[in-house]
Amino acid sequence: MFRGACHPSVLVSSSSCVLLLLVVGGVGALEVSTGKVSTVEAINGSTVLLPCTYSSCIGIKNLYFNWHYDDNGTMLKLCEAVIPMEGVEPKVSVFHERVEFVGSSKSNNISILLWNITFEDQGAYLCFARNEKEKFRNHTAVFTLLVVDQIKELDKSLTVIIVSVLGAVIGFSIIFMVIKGLVVHFLLSGDEKTKECLVSSGIDNTENGVSGARADSKAPPKA
CATH class of the missing domain: 2.60.40.10 (Immunoglobulins)
Structure with missing residues (x-):
């Protein structure tokens, strides 16, 4: 050559x-x-x-x-x-x-x-x-x-195994994402409720004069 x-x-x-x-x-x-x-x-x-x-x-x-x-x-x-x-x-x-x-x-x-x-x-x-x-x-x-005589084909059993493994991986991924979404949702809901509780408690205590704010008190009149 x-x-x-x-x-x-x-x-x-x-x-x-x-x-x-x-x-x-x-x-x-x-x-x-x-x-x-x-x-x-x-x-x-x-x-x-x-x-x-x-x-x-x-x-x-x-x-x-x-x-x-x-x-x-x-x-x-x-x-x-x-x-x-x-x-x-x-x-x-x-x-x-x-x-x-x-x-x-x-x-x-x-x-x-x-x-x-x-x-x-x-x-x-x-x-x-x-x-x-x-x-x-x-x-x-x-x-x-x-x-x-004919083109060799991929072993069907091997194809089934590959498809099954891929399906399992995808299924676990979807379940994980759903669980993660639910946990995040509950955590966020809990935070919101805690904030609402604190805010409402602060308002009530302020109205009742026990929020820690100083209240002007007048001395009793002298006789």
Whole structure:
């Protein structure tokens, strides 16, 4: 697997590419990718998308690409084409009756569809690209297809346990909030009653002259 480098004639105008090369230690600008998930399980008889995109920090010119299937060491070509320049759609040659090109140069996409897959289609698929603008440097990405009778489902008993635990946690949370609300309500009610008691007691005592306030008392008249 080879990775390209930036063309010398565009080093001045492509400073970001030069910086990238310096940082990652010579990794080229051209890159093809099959996405974050490079292995997929698909049901026998279904149609599968084999994803692949390309990128280059200096652009492309006569970008050649192809798809191959690794048949136990024998590389079978599925399709190939050349993209003259950015935004120009390629004329794709397809060599497999169940392969369809679904990419577009406008989105740097060179993906294909594989129709009506069988167990014999299981294996590694290679997406290859070569950029003339980078002195024909190239890059390859691998996508692995696994063909099964049916997609494995999560154990139902485990699902029931998870749902039960979540339900219990939510239930306890609701009960806790209700109890907390009731306690706060009773505490606030008790405080209000205490305040009312103190206020009313103060008023009564004031009216009766026993609030601690000084009352003027007149001495009995002398005979």
